[in-house]
Amino acid sequence: SQQGEEDPQALSIQEGENATMNCSYKTSINNLQWYRQNSGRGLVHLILIRSNEREKHSGRLRVTLDTSKKSSSLLITASRAADTASYFCATDASGNEKLTFGTGTRLTIIP
Amino acid sequence: DTGVSQNPRHKITKRGQNVTFRCDPISEHNRLYWYRQTLGQGPEFLTYFQNEAQLEKSRLLSDRFSAERPKGSFSTLEIQRTEQGDSAMYLCASSLKGAGKGHGYTFGSGTRLTVV
Numbered sequence: 001s002q003q004g005e006e007d008p009q010a011l012s013i014q015e016g017e018n019a020t021m022n023c024s025y026k027t028s029i030n031n032l033q034w035y036r037q038n039s040g041r042g043l044v045h046l047i048l049i050r051s052n053e054r055e056k057h058s059g060r061l062r063v064t065l066d067t068s069k070k071s072s073s074l075l076i077t078a079s080r081a082a083d084t085a086s087y088f089c090a091t092d093a094s095g096n097e098k099l100t101f102g103t104g105t106r107l108t109i110i111p
Numbered sequence: 112d113t114g115v116s117q118n119p120r121h122k123i124t125k126r127g128q129n130v131t132f133r134c135d136p137i138s139e140h141n142r143l144y145w146y147r148q149t150l151g152q153g154p155e156f157l158t159y160f161q162n163e164a165q166l167e168k169s170r171l172l173s174d175r176f177s178a179e180r181p182k183g184s185f186s187t188l189e190i191q192r193t194e195q196g197d198s199a200m201y202l203c204a205s206s207l208k209g210a211g212k213g214h215g216y217t218f219g220s221g222t223r224l225t226v227v
Contacts, residue, residue: 004153033215040223042115042202043154045215088153097142097208098167099216101153 004102012108019076021105023089030095037086115219123225131189132222136205146202
């Protein structure tokens with residue numbers, strides 16, 4: 001079963017613009033992670049935010065977490081064609097580091 | 112270390128046949144996970160190991176599915192009497208429990224199974 005749902009399901013923007021994706025989840029969590037998946041490939045870990053953190057940055061990525069709303073957002077600034085991929089949030093609900101993934105957002109960057 | 116390796120990359124099999132996939136994790140990682148992903152969906156958890164112990168199995172893992180991790184190194188996932196509904200990408204990931212909490216999982220490139 002999927003713990004999270006990403007919104008929107010698909011997003012197309014012009015290169016250079018910012019992309020924002022949202023994730024909602026159902027149960028309390030220990031941490032939330034974001035992954036990227038290029039077509040037909042495995043997933044790549046992008047960033048992890050713990051339940052007691054509200055915001056985290058890594059390069060062009062900014063992640064926020066609102067545990068009261070059970071939601072997270074991933075912002076990619078100054079998008080590039082290479083950012084074209086599917087993005088998934090994943091939650092560690094039990095603290096035992098087993099992840100449950102969301103349904104993903106398909107991001108397309110238009111050159 | 113070249114990361115997580117999965118073999119084969121692609122497998123086409125006839126319905127009713129048995130298939131086996133292999134995953135070689137990052138050598139120092141004690142956790143190994145199997146997920147299944149169908150088109151347009153996120154990965155769904157199947158099972159995971161800590162060293163050689165299988166700690167949890169999903170309800171998705173019917174009795175036709177079995178996974179092993181002998182000696183806590185590589186892992187195999189076997190599907191017996193394959194059905195068309197088994198067609199999916201099978202993903203393996205590894206991690207280092209505790210010490211690796213800031214790093215997430217490292218995934219392999221997956222094995223794409225097509226049952227005809």
